[in-house]
Amino acid sequence: MASNVIALIPHFDEVVLTDNNKLAARVAIPQTGDGFSSYMRGRLAEDLPLYVQRLDTHCAVSQHLAAVSALDRCYGASPPEKAVRIRRALAYAGVYYHHLEQLFLSRPSGDVGIAGLVTTDETLAPTDIFETLGRARDVIDILGGRGITPECGIAGGVTKGPTDDELPRAKDISSHLLEFALQAEKGFRGSGAIWVTEHDLSVPAYSLGTVNDVAEASLYDGALRIVDPEGTETAVGGTKEILPILLAWKEDLPLRVGPLARLNVGSGASTPQAKALQKYLFDALGEPPIDRVAAxxxxxxxxxxxxxELLVSALTTLETGDSVINSALNDPCEGIAAIEGASGTLLHHYVIDEQGIVQEARIVSPESLRATEVNAALSSAISDGASGVTEGVIEQIVSVIGSYQPAYVPSAAFPLRITLHDKGGKVAKEWRRP
Amino acid sequence: MSNKKTLAFYAASGCGGCSQSLMLSPSLAAMLEGVDIAFWATQGADLTSDDISGFDDKGIDVLIYAGPLHDESSIDTAKLLRRKAKRIVSYGACAHLGGLCGLTNVYPGAQLRALSKTDGEGFVQPLSAVIDVDYILPGCPPPEAMVTRMVEELFLSDDVPEIGTVFASSKGVCAECGREHVRNPLTAIRRFHTDPPDPSVCLIDQGYICLGPVTRGGCEAVCLRSNRPCTGCAGPVAGVLDQGGAILHALASLVSFSGDGNEEKEHQVLDSIPDVVGTAYKYSAASSLLKKRVNDGK
Structure with a gap:
């Protein structure tokens, strides 16, 4: 089974354009399955949360928590409720940090510049953005033990709880984070929403996300759900039910993950103010499922x-104290876990031997799942091959990739290559972003 | 003409943590006020070798370089950047030591090439293996206190830091840890996930492997505050060449059983250290004396 699981080091990749009368393009995602597993084989199981979060620190919290959940399953661990609440609060802080960074600081590509759009609201100064991002990092530091790359996750619990000094500070910060988010949303609606409605590239796609007990979108855990482009449920369940479907997913079937997919798979946002604000989106673009890429x-x-909102609420449930661990662990074995990561559904699959040493470590990342949708978007956008490979075509490709950039996390950190092939298959041109 | 310093940030590749740590520094705003940005490679405009070549030699006052070197292209770029910059800061564990990517050096070539972060020959090297480095800012990612110190000394002070300055403590993490020493002999290696430690007592004294004694401080022992051992991301303390060798030597010196004829027991304890390379050389494999695994033909 292990060898069939898609693995990905989220290293963003290559766009290949083939000039074959009709132009076509695709995002190439390495899915050998062996690279990361080879790297991790022989390493300590308890170090997995440390390694995986450094694959991509923009999603460090999500990766960390997915690793910890998978280790829980490997060891048959049952974390105390107190630890579960800390992990959940940390997850929400991680989503906030990720989204804020991606919306405001990711490098815009092509004509996409969400940061510029949002900051047309004069009340949001760049210094406010940096300060707020730093505060979100501080909450991760408090809950996870270290900002950017948390340390607290362990099979069966967390190694650290917030102290008497830290918890009130985290609550204060979370109020500020909510206030800032509301201000940013208001600013976005004033300008960014117009930009979204003007960018009409649509990709009908299946959507994958996580839903809570009442079928609302979840930003951490719950049931995995897949809906078709019309919004009809095609699958629901845990990793046992969903992973085989994802492994057998056909490349020509666009699959959407991430914020828009989460809106599509359930009945919408789970919190009062977000519920109220999503109505503006629905008024502009229609009820879900929404297939507008820029949405x-x-x-x-x-x-x-x-x-x-979720962070504010979660912090009210926390208690102060040291580590919270249920160290009654079984002998390690195989474990698979899924969490709803900031940029989309994230699955980790580990095989641990009896000495607690990693034998297999595979990740199904949002980037690998999303590739099918990006490819469909590229096919839609690039259809005119009459002029061959031109600067205009490159701009089209960059623009499509840019449309996904805020959710396409590793593209901000890793090189992007666009390789243009002529009809004979030779490389006609290469464009590279460091 | 501006009399501000010219600053450039270049990330060879990596996870993005170094860039975030710099951008989130409370001293960032003060730093930016005093500099002109030549380029910010992960967040700024597209940057090619031609773009870099366009700068005058020594035309960049300070270049902050993050990420490991892993192929000819990254080595060529590093050499080009060296020509263009008066001062270069090796920023973060990957540039400083090779970082976690350095562990790929212990795999045979075929497996290396399967790792997408290490294309080409896949031999990871720290920046200092290829060019002269003026300053080092350690950490994975560098902690806030160290970043602040770098910004203050490099950009906000009238004095220029001495070449070779490491913006961290010259002492080990132990100096900042605060846990109680009970001086127990080491008679067994413990794993913290199956056998949680006492949060008030030195981890090594309890039998856990912690790289605090051989790792540069300046991080305020952040991992130990979370009841996790130091994993060595800031590299070896001043005067130590091989971080992994130093911790293994330290552990060996602590293994002790009372009475005679216990040499076998002592060997058993040392042999029980799991994943020696990943534990002792987690971030420093590429800069260690081990260098790389040689294919032994088996």
């Missing part, structure tokens, strides 16, 4: 508010 930015802004 992903808008959904992310709504989730900025939702994650802050």
């Amino acid at each position: 992903g930015h808008w959904a992310m802004v709504i989730e900025l508010v939702e994650s802050a």
Whole structure:
């Protein structure tokens, strides 16, 4: 089974354009399955949360928590409720941090500049953005033990709880984060929403996300759900039910994950203010399922508010204290876990031997799942091959990739190559972003 | 003409943590006020070798370089950047030590090439293996206190830091830890996930492997505050060449059983250290004396 699981080091990739009378393009995602597993084989199981979050620190909290959940399953661990609440609060802080960074600081590509759009609201100064991002990092530091790359996750619990000094500070910060998110959403609606409605590239796609007990979008855990482009449920369940479907997913079937997919798979946002704000999106673009690519930015802004509301609420349930661990662990074995990561559904699959040493470590990341949708978007956008490979074609490709950029996390950190092939298959041109 | 310093930030590749740590520094705003940005490679405009070549030699006052070197292209770029910059800061564990990517050096070539972060030959090197480095800011990612110190000394002070300055403590993490020493002999290696430690007592004294004694401080022992051991991301303390060798030597010196004829027991304890390379050389494999695994033909 292990060898069939898609694995990905989220290293953004290559766009290949083939000049074959009709132009076509695709995002190439490495899915050998062996690279990361080879790297991790022989490493300590308890170090997995440390390694995986450094694959991509923009999503560090999500990766960390997915690793911890998978280790829980490997060891048959039952974390105390107190630890579960800390992890959940940390997850919401991680989503907030990720979204804020992606919306405001990710490098815009092509004509996409969400940061510029939002900051047309003069009340949001760049210094406010940096300060707020720093505060979100502080909450991760308090809950996770270290900002940017948390340390607290362990099979069976967390190694750290907030102290008497830290918890009130986290609550204060979370109120600020919510206030800032509401301000950002208001600013976005004033300008960014117009931009979204003007960018009409649509990709009908299946959507994958996580829903809570009442079928609302979840930003951490719950049931995995897939709906078709019309919004009809095609699958629901845990990793046992959903993973085989994802492994057998056909490349030509667009699959959407991330903020817009989360709106599509359930009955919408789970918190009062986010519920109210999503109505503006629905008024502009219609009820879900929404297939407008640029709407992903808008959904992310709504989730900025939702994650802050969830964080505020989650912090009220926390208690102070040291580590919270149920160390009654079984002998390690195989474990698979899924969490709803900031940029989309994230699955980790580990095989641990009896000495607690990693034998297999595979990740199904949002980036690998999303590739099918990006490819469909590229096919829609690039259809005219009459002029061959031109600067205009490159701009089209960059623009499509840019449309996904806020949710396409590793593209901000890793090189992007666009390789243009002529009809004979030779490389005609290469464009590279460091 | 501006008399501000010219600053450039270049990330060879990596996870993005270094860029975030710099952008989130409370001293960032003060730093930016005093500099002109030449380029910010992960967040700024597209940057090619031609773009870099367009700068005058030594035309960039300070270049902050993050990420590991892993192929000819990254080595060439590093050399080009060296020509263009008066001062270069090796920023973060990957540039400083090779970082977690350095562990790929212990795999045979075929497996290396399967790792998407290490294309080409896949031999990871720290920046200092290829060019002269003026300053080092350690950490994975660098902690806030160290970033602030770098900004203050490099950009907000009238004095220029001495070449070779490491913006961290010269002492070990232990100096900042605050846990009680009970001086127990090491008679067994414990794993913290199956056997949680006492949060008030030195981890090594309890039998856990912690790289605090051999790792540069300046991080305020952040991992230990979370009841996790130091994993060595800031690299070896001043005067230590091989971080992994130093911790293994330290552990060996602590293994002790009372009475005679216990050499076998002592060997058993040392042999029980799991994942020696991943534990002792987690971030420093590429800069260690081990260098890389040689294919032994088996």
